[in-house]
Amino acid sequence: MTSHLPIELERTELWLLADKAIYWPEQQALLVADIHFGKAAAYRRLGQPVPHGTTQANLRQLDELLARYPCRQLIFLGDFLHAPESQTPTTLGQLHVWRATHAELAVTLIRGNHDRRAGDPPASLGIDVVPEPLLLGPFALQHEPDPHPTYHVLAGHLHPAFQLRGRGRQRLRLPCFCIGERLSLLPAFGNFTGTMTVTAEDHWQIYVIGDGEVWPLARSAPIRPGICP
Template identity: 65%
Template sequence: MSPYLAVNIGGAELWLLAEKAVYWPAERALLVADVHFGKAAVYRALGQPVPHGTTAANLAALDRLLARYGVDELIFLGDFLHGPAAQGSATLGALGAWRTRHPALRITLVRGNHDLRAGDPPAALGIQVCAEPLLRGPLALRHEPAPHPTHAVLAGHVHPVYLLRGRGRQRLRLPCFQVGQQVTLLPAFGAFTGGYALARKAGVQLVLVGDEGVWCLPS
């Protein structure tokens, strides 16, 4: 099992990482989808008993990736903040402290549906925000998984997972990439995001994410 799988999408070599992210070596860019910063805070504001520390866990995961790969730009494929309550002082304070540790890093956010409700991140975070699609080389970077007429699409939104079935009622729910001819889906990067179970279908490759690495599901 490998820590990443190199694939060719639209003529671009991309690495599908076990950390539920994509590294684009030629652009020195790291792409993640559906972090949903502040989601736990949103649920706690509604009186739901949900875990603490998810923002810190997500930022620590980003730190490990930035330290491991040569990254000049971090691109969020939508749903950076979960909702208006994520604009609270605790979440934004953690994000601000993290940003000060990476002052030279270019950060781009392609707005997703949750970003439209939550509002753009504060200007102090130094994040360039744009509507989808963001065209980069042969790729169209989006949140919604809709095909593009001229570019291969990388998208999020779906939070794809696959159910591995064992004996009896044993099941293992794993995040996955879905690599298609027109649209490639990224798994949700966030630690508190849930997932939508995908089925195998012709012309699509599922790449499963486990604790030790990634691997292609046999056709």
């Protein structure tokens, strides 16, 4: 099982993880986009019948990655909390318990569009909240996938996915990394998020995630446009 796939980008080695994150060995940094803590709680407060346990599932996944890879810093590329309604005692309590087990880890949040509406996480969580871009090495770490004049952008926001086509009407949509010449996209890390099927752009190299593996698709593969809610 290939749980990660090393690539070279801007003369820097990055590991694309099957857990929908990037590990940067040189910086000992874990990059995570669009985790959307408390999204299910926000939907339940609106009366929607959505699953429980999504926050705990995301935290367990983070724990596994932090145990597997030596990390000095964890960087969230925006959309840490989903909405103001996400700041429930249960969700915040789970986050505080998790943070206490990783008290020595430097955690940074680059504000995304949902963070601006939801509000910054409580100061007691010990998260350094900064505007975009965060310049680190050859990269501009951002939430919005806007080009930077001098740095290669690593961003989230779009929740990219790729649609595989089988025989007949068989279709399978899988999360993916989109690697470009000056702009690259991370998939959404959160377990309770929608996806956007990426459009056909010649500069993308698509890396699909499925069944615990990451694998590249040929650049000539068709990429079907469309948005999944």
